[in-house]
Amino acid sequence: MQKTQQTQAPKQSSYDVVIIGGAMLGSxxxxxxxxxxxxxxxxxxxxxxxxxxxxxxAHTNSCMRQQFSREINVRISQFAADFVKNFQQYMGNDERVPPLHFQSYGYMYLADNDGFVDVLKESLKVQQACGAGTKYMTAEAIKAAYPFYNLEDIIGANHNLIDEGYFDGGTLFDWWKRSAKERGAEYLTNEVVAMTKNDSGGRVESITLKSGEVIACGKVVNASGPRAVLTSRMAGIEIPVEPRKRYTFIFDAEQPLDRDLPLTIDPSGVHMRSEGQYYLAGCPPDVDPAVDYHDFVQDHSIWEEKLWPIIANRIPQFEAIKVINSWAGHYAFNTFDQNAILGPHHEVENFIFVNGFSGHGFQQSPAMGRGTAELITYGEYRELDLSPFNFERIVNNEPFVEKAVI
Structure with a gap:
């Protein structure tokens, strides 16, 4: 059940930028x-x-990869890797800021048919052109490097051990939030319940808080995660983002592997990886509808009927395993093309999207936050051209096709 929070009053009656949602992307x-x-x-x-x-x-698995099929997605993750590895420098060499843990065990995309091998090899060209360390591996090469896999049905895989794996996103988030507050950003425990537009409908003039205050705003940033459409509807805007449940299980193995388990994407859609001394696995449900915003109920039948059999088949050593923790979280799922929606609305010009990341939000948050800040400050993207994610592609029915979506 959601807790009722004591609302706070804002210090001012007008702000240049109002960000709705203070989690990873908003911060x-x-x-x-x-x-x-x-x-x-x-x-x-x-x-x-x-x-x-x-x-x-709060429910992220906190991983990053460069194995995408589109150059801009590769570049976005490369900036994330640089930001994580040089976190203290990016944070101004503040002696309080710790280094971030980054475990590069890589992603392993397994292919069991020639069609997917062709997709992997096409994506490999894009990644290598960007300087990524991805390599195609035959089944024999995989077996030599990771002898624990059962590869009877596998033809090959793409694998990258450079700047791919787990990173400490929780500490990154905490320090973004803390530092932003220290530099003058005001964080308010409250809720936006309405927006008022100007007579032409081309700008949001003010927001109304649950506590009753009406706040004038220069720009509004929608960083509301799975609830993005509830925020956009206040400005009369529909966006194709809805909450979809994703299930995560942490398990212990009676016979641990003798080396790191890459984040392995099985052809079934199940993924698994090392998690400290344990292992992590997850998947979407076979039937994947939108769910209630308050529905975080775990479905343990997914473990018994789907995950465990697939895990044990792929890694026979995992026949004897025990679940020690599990949770269900929500993707902010973009039903249009499963990629981010970024930038201004084409009609409500000061309404800015940072939405619909569909599971990519943590690894894309450095580049998307930087790009959105550039857009607000300069009226344009500067370091990376993020315009392919603009809302207008939805209006024009032009999906941004990314083949490497988990």
Missing amino acids: SVAWFLTDNPDFDGSILVVEKDPSYEFTST
Whole structure:
């Protein structure tokens, strides 16, 4: 059950930027704005639950990869890797800021048919052109490097051991939030319940808080995660984002592997990886509808009927395993093309999207936060051209096709 939070009153009646949602993406935008010397405006971050207990941020598996089929997605993850590896420098060499743990055991995309091998090899060209360390491996090469796999049905795989794997996204989030606050961003425990547009309908003039205050705003940033459409509807905007449940299980093995388990994407859609001394596995359900915003009930039949049999088949050593923890979280699932929706609305010009990441949010948060801050400050993207993610592609029915979606 959702907790009722005591609302706070804002310090001002007007802000240059109002960010709705203070989790990973909202805090990324706030931090990059405060880090930009050319931005000198005021920032209000409105978050209904400062515990973040029911956010996608709280349920993330916190991994990153460069194995995408589109160049811009590769570049986005490469910036994330650089940011994580050089976190202290990016945070201004603040001696309080710790280094971030980054475990590069890589992703292993297994292919059991020639069609998917062709997809992997086409994606490999894109990744290698960007300087990624991805390599195609035959079944024999996989067996030599990772003898624990059962590869009877596998033809080959793409694998990359450079800047792919688990990173400490929780610490990254905590320090973005803390640093943004110290630099003047105001975080408010409250809820936006309405928006008022100007007479032409081309701008949001103000937001109304649950506590009753009406706040004038220069720009509104929708960083509401799976609830993005509830926020956009206040401005009369529909977006194709809905909550979809994703299931994660942590398990112990009676016979642990003698080396790291790459984040393995089985042809079935099940994925698994090392998790410290344990292992992590997850998957979408076979029937994958939108769910209620409050539905975080775990479905243990998914473990018994789907995950465990597939895991034990792929790695026979995992026949004897025991679940020690599990949870269900929500993807902010973009039903249009499963990629981010970014940038301004084509008609409500000061309404900015940071939505629909469909499971890519943590690894894409540094580049998306930086790009959104550039857009707000300069009116354009500068470091990376993120315009392929603009909302107008939805209006024009032009999906951004990314073949490597988990």
